[in-house]
Amino acid sequence: MGANGFPAKVYSPMMTHLQDLAIGGTPNNPPPHAPTPALMCCAASAAPEVFSKVVIVDSPMFNPLKRAVFALGSNLPDAVIDRVHPLVKGALAKRHEWGSMEEAEEYYRGRRLYQKFPEETIKAFLEHGLVEREDGKIGLRFSHLSEACMYKTTPFETPILGSKNGYMGQYDARGQNGVFLTSRKMDFLDARDVEFLKSTFGREGGGGFEFEEFDEGHFWPLIDPKGFAEVVAKHC
Numbered sequence: 001m002g003a004n005g006f007p008a009k010v011y012s013p014m015m016t017h018l019q020d021l022a023i024g025g026t027p028n029n030p031p032p033h034a035p036t037p038a039l040m041c042c043a044a045s046a047a048p049e050v051f052s053k054v055v056i057v058d059s060p061m062f063n064p065l066k067r068a069v070f071a072l073g074s075n076l077p078d079a080v081i082d083r084v085h086p087l088v089k090g091a092l093a094k095r096h097e098w099g100s101m102e103e104a105e106e107y108y109r110g111r112r113l114y115q116k117f118p119e120e121t122i123k124a125f126l127e128h129g130l131v132e133r134e135d136g137k138i139g140l141r142f143s144h145l146s147e148a149c150m151y152k153t154t155p156f157e158t159p160i161l162g163s164k165n166g167y168m169g170q171y172d173a174r175g176q177n178g179v180f181l182t183s184r185k186m187d188f189l190d191a192r193d194v195e196f197l198k199s200t201f202g203r204e205g206g207g208g209f210e211f212e213e214f215d216e217g218h219f220w221p222l223i224d225p226k227g228f229a230e231v232v233a234k235h236c
Contacts, residue, residue: 004034005091005140005147006222009128013120014221017229033057033221035154038170042155045172054178055232056209058188058218060154061170063196070156081152091148098138104130116223174200174207179235181212188218210235 011033037056044051062070073081082088098104105126108114114122131141155168180201182194189197194211201209214220214231221228 004219005094005142005144005150006125007128007142010121010125011221011225012124012128013118014225014229017226018233021229021233033059034218035060035150038155041173041176042168042170044176044178045169048173048176051176053236054173054176054209055181055235056178057181057221057228057232058183059180060188061193061197062156062189063192064158066193067156067158068160071158074152074156078152082148085151087151088148091144091151094144094147096140096144097133101126101130101132101138104138113219116219118223118225121222121225171200174205174209176208178209179212180209181214181231183217183220184213184215185217 034057036059037054038059038061040051040054041056041059041061044054073085076084082092095107098107108125109122114125117125129141130138133139155170157167157170178201180197182189182197186194198211199205201207202211203209212231212235216223216227
């Protein structure tokens, strides 16, 4: 699976650096960024023996009030969600086809976010994030519609409201051995989210997770694959 509209193989530079650091041989989780580790928390709460350690980086795990708002909003008609949910709205509005690979590459190299990516990430995205369609045009391998659906179905369970997808135990893995990395920029999780997560998962609150801040923003694994891998390796 991937994250933020990027197929998992776009993270291959970071995974290659992890392999170079000889990470492996013990149970662990996949690329620990965005929705993937949030889902790993669900799995760890159901089968903790499968995981030696859970590494979570800037995942969509929020304070109860925010989750309650999201959970209530998820019950609105799809047509309304498409217009008011900022991530869904953005995914549906994004450009998703080009006349040639050259045109697509020029487009992405001109985007502000992608200009922060090193060449190894750009090449991974061009190879694994785009695909030639049957009509000869270039499209997104992880379509804008799939990305919007992912945002709509991200679990936002609360003790009272549960989740649109049923109870998944996302916040029940507090006793698991793990580390939660959060960005000082707070361009995804805010201060209330981090405070809640520390009180729930942190060792000072009786949980099994260490907490550590990093200076980079939410797209750190793509902007600095090697630096990200080194920090993750330190905790594995």
